[in-house]
Amino acid sequence: MNIKVKLIGRYKDIIGKQEINLRIENGDTIWQVVDVLIKKYPILKKDKNFLMVSKNNTYTTVDQKIVDGDEIGISPPVVSGG
Amino acid sequence: MNIDRYHRQILVKELGKSGQKTISSKHVLIIGGGGLGSNSSEILTRLGVGHIDIVDDDPVDITNIHRTSVFTEEDVGKQKCNVLRDRLQKINSEIKITSIKKRIKKNNILPIIKNVDLILDGTDNMQTRFLINEISIKNNIPWIYAGIYSTVGMIMGILPKKTPCLKCVSQNIPNKSEEIPVMGNLPLTTASIQCSEAIKILLGKQISGLIIYDIWKQNFEKISIKRNPKCSCCDKELFEYL
Numbered sequence: 001m002n003i004k005v006k007l008i009g010r011y012k013d014i015i016g017k018q019e020i021n022l023r024i025e026n027g028d029t030i031w032q033v034v035d036v037l038i039k040k041y042p043i044l045k046k047d048k049n050f051l052m053v054s055k056n057n058t059y060t061t062v063d064q065k066i067v068d069g070d071e072i073g074i075s076p077p078v079v080s081g082g
Numbered sequence: 083m084n085i086d087r088y089h090r091q092i093l094v095k096e097l098g099k100s101g102q103k104t105i106s107s108k109h110v111l112i113i114g115g116g117g118l119g120s121n122s123s124e125i126l127t128r129l130g131v132g133h134i135d136i137v138d139d140d141p142v143d144i145t146n147i148h149r150t151s152v153f154t155e156e157d158v159g160k161q162k163c164n165v166l167r168d169r170l171q172k173i174n175s176e177i178k179i180t181s182i183k184k185r186i187k188k189n190n191i192l193p194i195i196k197n198v199d200l201i202l203d204g205t206d207n208m209q210t211r212f213l214i215n216e217i218s219i220k221n222n223i224p225w226i227y228a229g230i231y232s233t234v235g236m237i238m239g240i241l242p243k244k245t246p247c248l249k250c251v252s253q254n255i256p257n258k259s260e261e262i263p264v265m266g267n268l269p270l271t272t273a274s275i276q277c278s279e280a281i282k283i284l285l286g287k288q289i290s291g292l293i294i295y296d297i298w299k300q301n302f303e304k305i306s307i308k309r310n311p312k313c314s315c316c317d318k319e320l321f322e323y324l
Contacts, residue, residue, distance in 0.1 A: 008305060009294045010234065052251050058308040059251040075294075075305070078252045079231035081262030082118045082206035082269075 001026060001068040005033060008052075008075040015041055024066065030055065031062040033072050050077035083176055088130055101285050102130060106177070108284045109133040111198040113186050113214060115162035116140070117149040117269035118228050118276070119204020124152050125277040126202075127170040127177060131284070134170070137182040137194060138163045138204075148266040186210055188324050191217050200283055201225035202276060206262070208252075213323040215240070215248040219316050220324065224283050228276040232263045233298035235272030239279040239289035242316065246307050249315035251292065268297050 006019045022036055030053050038045050054073035055064055066072065083106050085092070085099065092099045110131050112119045115138035123136050142157040142165060157165045163181035170179050184190055186205075195201060195217055203226060205211055211227060218225040219242045227238045227248050240247050275293055282289050292305040314320045 009301075009303060010296065013299065013301075050252075054307060057306060059246060059310050060312075073305075075251075075292075076234075078208070078227070078248070079229035079234060079236050079262075080206065080208045080211070081230040081264055082114050082116050082204055082228075 001066075003033070003066055003069070004071045005037065006071060006073045008073055010076055011044070011074060014043055028066055029062065030060070030064050030066065030072060033066065034062060034074070037074065047077055051075065052077060083130070087176075091129070096287075097281070097285070101281075105281060105284050106130050106132040108199045109135070109197060110200045110202060110280065110284075111135045111137065111195060112202045112204050113137050113210070114204030114206065115166050116146055116204060116206060117264060118230065118273050119202070120146075120150040120152040120162070120166055121270045121273035122202050122204055122228075122276055122280075123166055123170060123179075124173070125273060126280065127174045127179070129277065129281065130174065131177065131280075133178040133180075135180045135182055135194070135198065136163045136166050137184055137186060138166075139183050139185040149264055149269045151270070186213065188213060195221060195223060198223060200280060202280060203227050203229075209323065211248060216315060216321040216324045218242055219247055219319065220321065226276050226279050226283070228272050230262070230264055230268050230272050233265045233268060233296055235268055235275065235293075235295045235297070237272060237275045237279060237293040237295075238291065239283055241283070241289070245289065245291075246309045247313060247316040250310040250313045251307065265297060271295065271297055 003022055012018055052075035056071055088102050092102045112123050115136050141159050142153050142162050144158050163183050167179045167181035214225055222242050224241050229236045279289050290304050294303045
């Protein structure tokens, strides 16, 4: 199935696109989307466990299953300095 | 209140005279008096928020000076909260400023947040932010997350049970303490955006969701998000930090 991945914050600059289309398997979760992205863009690997992920504009957990047509958002982790 | 001192500000249609009177009646707590908190407290003082509490238990360090205009070299070694109180009271003698020399913890936060209308995040670690998030949800007090890293600032106003909370957007966080790189002009920009959101909350206006600003690339993003309907904090009220 095909899904749209929206890139947020510095990820847009790193990857050079605002959104990308990915083909994934039925039953996959956001975690698999993150894995596919990391394979294509290894620079994202260091953030792997801390990414903010959203499904159709609702922030959620990486174990959420995806259905055809979902829009997944990938944001950098929240920053913690003060 | 001497309304004349705010003459140019009350010309702003989003605020006006009635908005100015409203913010002068409000009580804001700022947790942390470093790069973010010192700048936010100065901005709110000049804007005319009626009562500001500043909580911090650290002294001013020479490494703080590059990212705030409030402290000077003469302040090094003095308590941040007291320096801020004394300096800000000279800027606006008509408002009340209270300094609280404490490190916020789960066993002392409740009396500190009592009676405040809004909490501003000026902390430097995620554990304290999650504690603020939980006390905010539990006591129905809005708060505004702000964080900085290198040239990027993030800001998000949180209205309990109405807008996403910090836990909604960050299920996992790096559990490590590291020295954060910060461009000197970033905290002031981030604090300025945080204070705009603060005024909107105090006036009961709509806030802007998650804001990400990169002062180097000059990228500004507003991200509209919805609450996580299964959030362990704002939906299930499972408080891990309280």
